[in-house]
Amino acid sequence: MTALKQFQRLEAQGAWRETPEARLREVVVAVGEATLVLSDPKSDRPLTHWSLPAVVRLNPGRMPAVYTPAADAPDEILETDDPLMIEAIEKVQQAIAQHRANPGRLRGGLMIVAGLAMLAAAALWLPDALIRHAARIAPPAQARDVGLAVLADMQRVAGPVCQRSSGQAVLNWITPRLLEPEAAVRVLPGALNGARRLPGDLYVLGGGVLTASAGPEPAAGHLLAAHLSQTDREATLAALRHAGLGASLRLMTLGALPRDAMAGYGEALLAEPLPRPENAALLEALTRQNLPSEPYARSIDPTGASVLPLIEGDPIRQGVAQADLLTDPQWLALQQICAG
Incomplete structure (x- = not known):
C-alpha cells in the first residue's frame, strides 16, 4: 500500500x-x-x-x-x-x-x-x-556548522569577525558563565545594534555595543536577550527553511550542508529587527545573574521612553547586589577586540 x-x-x-x-x-x-x-x-x-x-x-x-x-x-x-x-x-x-x-x-x-x-x-x-x-x-556539532555558515554569510556584509586574541579570551571566559557551557560568542564590527542567536548556541554581538558602553553590562543584557528570545532549535529551523528541503535532507543523510546553502541568509538577518524577549523574562534572568537592566535598556533607547519597564524594574534598583562581570583590564581588552 x-x-x-x-x-x-x-x-x-x-x-x-x-x-x-x-x-x-x-x-x-x-x-x-x-x-x-x-x-x-x-x-x-x-x-x-x-x-x-x-x-x-x-x-x-x-x-x-x-x-x-x-x-x-x-x-x-x-x-x-x-x-x-x-x-x-x-x-x-x-x-x-x-x-x-x-x-x-x-x-x-x-x-x-x-x-x-x-x-x-x-x-x-x-x-x-x-x-x-x-x-x-540535528546534533550540536551539525547545528554549530549551520551557525558558522550563517556567520560566514554575515561577514560578507559586516566584515570579518573581530579576532584580537586578548578580547576573544575574555569572551570565551565570560560566555559559559553568562549563557550556557557550550555557547560561543563572536563579535562583528558594527552592523548589529545588539546580539543575535545563531544555530548551534552561537551568538553574534555587534562591536558597537562594546565601544559605545562604559561597561560590559549592556553587552551582557543583549546576549541574555538573544538567548531568551529564541531557542537553538528555532534558530536552526529558520536557517534550514532558508536552505530548503534538498539541503536539509543532505544534512540528515550526509551530515553537511551544500556550500552555498546559507547564501543571503546572514545578510537578511542583519537587515531584520532584533527579536526581544518579554520584559519579565529578561528581568528574571538579569536578577539571577545579579546584573542591572538599565544599561541594556539605555543602549536600545537613550531617552528611556520606550524601555521604561526595564528601567523601573532594574534588579539593582530593587536591592539586588550587583555582580562584577569583568575586571577593568578584562573590560579594556574586550572593548579593543576589533582593534588592530
Missing part, C-alpha cells in the same frame, strides 16, 4: 508504559508492515508490536498524543509529540481502513484516488515536516 511504503522508514521518540503500575520508559517508535514497532533506543531490541488498524488515540487534538494498542486494552500506552509520526499513524490508519472497506472492482479506483490525495497532501505538508524533523534531530 502507498501509505505503508511512504512511512515504513519513519522513526520517532516516544514514551511507553506497559502496565498502569509501570513507569514510562523511552522507546523508538517505527512504522512497520501495518504495525507500530516499539524498540529499546539503547539496544534496538523490539519491545512490542502494535497492529496499526487497532491502535486507538486516547486524547484526540491534544499533545502529546497518547495511543493504546486496542480500545479494550487502554492500560498499555504510548506517548509521542513528534508531529511527523502522529500524522503518519493517522494517514496509514486511514489508508488501511479504505483498503478494507472497498474490496472488489472499486478497489483500484479508490486506491488511485487515495494515492493522489496523499501525494497532494505530501506536496504541501511533507517538505516542511521534513525540514522541521531535520532541525529537531
Whole structure:
C-alpha cells in the first residue's frame, strides 16, 4: 500500500508504559508492515508490536498524543509529540481502513484516488515536516556548522569577525558563565545594534555595543536577550527553511550542508529587527545573574521612553547586589577586540 511504503522508514521518540503500575520508559517508535514497532533506543531490541488498524488515540487534538494498542486494552500506552509520526499513524490508519472497506472492482479506483490525495497532501505538508524533523534531530556539532555558515554569510556584509586574541579570551571566559557551557560568542564590527542567536548556541554581538558602553553590562543584557528570545532549535529551523528541503535532507543523510546553502541568509538577518524577549523574562534572568537592566535598556533607547519597564524594574534598583562581570583590564581588552 502507498501509505505503508511512504512511512515504513519513519522513526520517532516516544514514551511507553506497559502496565498502569509501570513507569514510562523511552522507546523508538517505527512504522512497520501495518504495525507500530516499539524498540529499546539503547539496544534496538523490539519491545512490542502494535497492529496499526487497532491502535486507538486516547486524547484526540491534544499533545502529546497518547495511543493504546486496542480500545479494550487502554492500560498499555504510548506517548509521542513528534508531529511527523502522529500524522503518519493517522494517514496509514486511514489508508488501511479504505483498503478494507472497498474490496472488489472499486478497489483500484479508490486506491488511485487515495494515492493522489496523499501525494497532494505530501506536496504541501511533507517538505516542511521534513525540514522541521531535520532541525529537531540535528546534533550540536551539525547545528554549530549551520551557525558558522550563517556567520560566514554575515561577514560578507559586516566584515570579518573581530579576532584580537586578548578580547576573544575574555569572551570565551565570560560566555559559559553568562549563557550556557557550550555557547560561543563572536563579535562583528558594527552592523548589529545588539546580539543575535545563531544555530548551534552561537551568538553574534555587534562591536558597537562594546565601544559605545562604559561597561560590559549592556553587552551582557543583549546576549541574555538573544538567548531568551529564541531557542537553538528555532534558530536552526529558520536557517534550514532558508536552505530548503534538498539541503536539509543532505544534512540528515550526509551530515553537511551544500556550500552555498546559507547564501543571503546572514545578510537578511542583519537587515531584520532584533527579536526581544518579554520584559519579565529578561528581568528574571538579569536578577539571577545579579546584573542591572538599565544599561541594556539605555543602549536600545537613550531617552528611556520606550524601555521604561526595564528601567523601573532594574534588579539593582530593587536591592539586588550587583555582580562584577569583568575586571577593568578584562573590560579594556574586550572593548579593543576589533582593534588592530
